[in-house]
Amino acid sequence: MVRRGRSLARACASGLSDLRRTGGAERKLLVIFAGDHGSARAKGVEQLLRQYDEQGFFDKVILISPYLRRDARTSLDERHELYEFGLGWARFAGRVLAPLHVLRVILACRRLVRRERISVIRATEPTLCGFIAWATARLTGVRYVVSLHADYDKLFALDGARGAPTLLGSRALIEPFERLALRGASRVMPIRDSLVPYALKRGVAADKVRVIPHGIDLTPFTRPPTVDIRRMLDVPADKAIVAFAGRLSPENYVADMLDASRLLAARRDDFVVVLAGGGVLERDVAARLEQDPALRHVVRAIGFVSQDIVRALYGTAVVSLCLMGGFSLIQACAAGRPVIAYDVDWHHELVVNGKTGRLIREHDVGAVVDAVSAFLDDRAEASRMGAEAKALAFVRHDIRTASELRRRWYAEILAG
Numbered sequence: 001m002v003r004r005g006r007s008l009a010r011a012c013a014s015g016l017s018d019l020r021r022t023g024g025a026e027r028k029l030l031v032i033f034a035g036d037h038g039s040a041r042a043k044g045v046e047q048l049l050r051q052y053d054e055q056g057f058f059d060k061v062i063l064i065s066p067y068l069r070r071d072a073r074t075s076l077d078e079r080h081e082l083y084e085f086g087l088g089w090a091r092f093a094g095r096v097l098a099p100l101h102v103l104r105v106i107l108a109c110r111r112l113v114r115r116e117r118i119s120v121i122r123a124t125e126p127t128l129c130g131f132i133a134w135a136t137a138r139l140t141g142v143r144y145v146v147s148l149h150a151d152y153d154k155l156f157a158l159d160g161a162r163g164a165p166t167l168l169g170s171r172a173l174i175e176p177f178e179r180l181a182l183r184g185a186s187r188v189m190p191i192r193d194s195l196v197p198y199a200l201k202r203g204v205a206a207d208k209v210r211v212i213p214h215g216i217d218l219t220p221f222t223r224p225p226t227v228d229i230r231r232m233l234d235v236p237a238d239k240a241i242v243a244f245a246g247r248l249s250p251e252n253y254v255a256d257m258l259d260a261s262r263l264l265a266a267r268r269d270d271f272v273v274v275l276a277g278g279g280v281l282e283r284d285v286a287a288r289l290e291q292d293p294a295l296r297h298v299v300r301a302i303g304f305v306s307q308d309i310v311r312a313l314y315g316t317a318v319v320s321l322c323l324m325g326g327f328s329l330i331q332a333c334a335a336g337r338p339v340i341a342y343d344v345d346w347h348h349e350l351v352v353n354g355k356t357g358r359l360i361r362e363h364d365v366g367a368v369v370d371a372v373s374a375f376l377d378d379r380a381e382a383s384r385m386g387a388e389a390k391a392l393a394f395v396r397h398d399i400r401t402a403s404e405l406r407r408r409w410y411a412e413i414l415a416g
Contacts, residue, residue, distance in 0.1 A: 026059040027414065028116055030109065030142075032132050033124040036065045037074055037082055042304065046076075047217070051399065053079045057407045058119075062112055066105045066132060083108070102132065109136040118142055120413055123181065125149060127165035127174050130181025137184070143413055146181055147212065148190040149326070151198050151345060158324075159250040162280060179203055186413055189406075192346040210409045214330060215402025218394055221334040225312035232309070233274065233300055240271045240376050243317035243337075245310045246328040248279035248301075253323035253342065253363075255281075258288060258295065260321075260368040265298045267369070271376060273321075275301045276313055311335060318382050319375040322347075323360075323368070333357075333393035338385035340371045350396070356389035 031052050040046045052061045056079075063082045070086035085105050087098070112118065113136060121144035123133035133144040155163035156171050167173035179202045182188055188199045189212045199209055235241060242261075248254050254275075261273045275285065282303070289296040305313075314320055314335035322329045323342045332339045333350055339357035341347040351357040358371040375382040395401070 025117065025119075027057065027119045027410075028060045028062070029053070029058045029410075030062050030064065030113060030116075030118045030121045030136075031124065032064045032066060032109070032121070032129040032136075034129055035124075036068050036084060037072070037076075049082065050076055050080050051215070051403070052122075054403045054407050054410065055400070057403075057410060060116065062116060062118070064105065064109060064112075064132070066102070066128060083112070102128070106132055106135045106139070110139045113140045113142055120145065120186075120410065122147060123185075125165065126178045126181045127152075128177075130185075131177045134181045134184050143186040144184075145187040145189055145413065146185045148182075148188060148195050148199055151195060152178075153198075154345065155251050158253075162249070163251045175202075186416075187409060189409065192349055194346040194349070210412075212406050212409065213402050214327065214397055215399040215406075216327065216330055216334070216397055217399045218334050218397070220307075220311055221315075221331075221336075221390070225315045226308050227312035229274075229309070229312045229316045233272075233302065235272050235274075235300075238270060241313070241317040242271055242273045242372055243276070243313045243320045243332070244274070244322070245276040245305075245313060245331070246322070246325060248275065248277055248281040248285055250281065251324055252279075254285065256323055256363060256365050256368065257321055258285065258299065259365045260372065261299050262292065262295050263365065263369045264372055265294050267373060268376070269298075271298060271318075271372075273299045274313055274317075275299065276303070276305050276310060278304045318379065319357075319372060321368070321372075322351075330393055330397045333389035334397075336386040336390040338375060338382050338389060340368060340375075350389070350392060352388075352392070354385075356385055356392055 029052060040049055049063060061080045063080065065082065065084040068084045068086045072084040074082040076082055085108065087101050109132060121133050121137055121142055123129035123144065123146045126146050126148060130146050133146065137144040152164035164171065165174055182199060183203050187208050187210050188204045189210050190196055190199055191212055191214050193211055196209055196211065200206060244257060246252050285301050289299055289301065310331065314332050314337060317337050320332035320337050320339045322332050322339050325341065329339065329341065329347065329350055333356060339351050341351045341357065341359060342362045343359040344362050348359060351359050353359040360367045360371060
């Protein structure tokens with residue numbers, strides 16, 4: 001039986017009493033994750049790397065970042081230690097020698113598991129990280145779990161090899177590794193209900209699935225913004241802000257947002273669309289703004305900014321555009337503003353149409369324009385929906401609630 005996010009309240013109601021240590025060895029977690037310390041720090045989300053201990057459930061967490069330019073070792077805090085593995089000489093040989101690099105990472109993980117007496121292994125994606133976790137588990141006898149964060153088939157359709165893990169540019173070639181990692185895991189942990197079918201389609205037994213909603217420290221969203229966005233960006237008081245914060249990449253429907261901004265500019269001149277973030281389309285966005293004075297008049301692309309600025313942007317906006325979103329969607333809702341999103345992926349779990357925002361059919365740019373315009377015309381309705389969005393985000397995604405659920409699932413694995 002699949003245990004989904006709706007069991008969250010029931011799990012939390014039972015409290016933490018059954019999770020307290022009653023003695024025995026320390027609990028230690030090895031996390032193989034698809035990311036790196038430098039990027040997390042640049043994006044202002046370094047704190048996410050310090051949350052894998054689940055608020056003290058694990059005494060120590062060792063993070064493995066397997067596919068970088070050079071080796072590095074970093075102590076993030078007293079509980080979290082990061083090992084980054086660089087391709088080194090294999091980088092110059094490209095795909096030919098890459099398997100040797102993966103083998104090196106697997107052997108290093110085996111040493112760490114044995115030396116540190118790791119209790120459980122977690123991979124944060126089911127392909128390269130999942131395969132390393134599978135191989136390490138086979139070599140050490142330690143159980144592993146795979147957390148599932150995206151529908152990679154959907155991302156591949158939106159952005160080819162850049163949007164999802166591939167092997168030699170092919171999803172078909174990497175799928176056997178994905179199935180191997182998912183089927184061999186003690187638990188598969190999708191971050192939302194909508195990803196459960198993705199796991200089941202790949203042969204995961206339903207009784208191994210545990211949904212673990214994203215958890216974020218939402219405390220900053222309970223305080224007033226620390227940045228005056230209007231002053232920072234010189235936005236006049238009579239211009240409403242429409243906000244986007246995220247990667248400027250095809251899977252986030254950046255082209256659709258620009259098209260919607262252009263159409264809305266033909267209707268009215270009382271708004272500014274602020275795009276916060278960088279990515280592969282950053283130059284394309286800049287070029288389009290340069291070539292189109294009307295679009296440039298209503299769109300501000302401000303690049304990567306701190307989380308303080310992101311929170312202030314969301315909190316100042318009348319409405320947020322999250323046509324595709326993960327953490328960004330949670331943050332937009334937590335800021336107390338309505339959200340416009342495409343009706344794809346998991347969005348319906350937070351964007352309840354007519355209650356917390358508007359769900360729009362994919363690529364229906366005209367409907368996006370109509371929805372933005374309606375919120376600009378009815379600020380009271382926008383505020384009402386924003387309050388509902390904030391309440392739902394806090395119920396589902398506050399770090400304390402989400403972490404408690406993950407602790408229960410980890411305890412289940414360690415007990416079994």
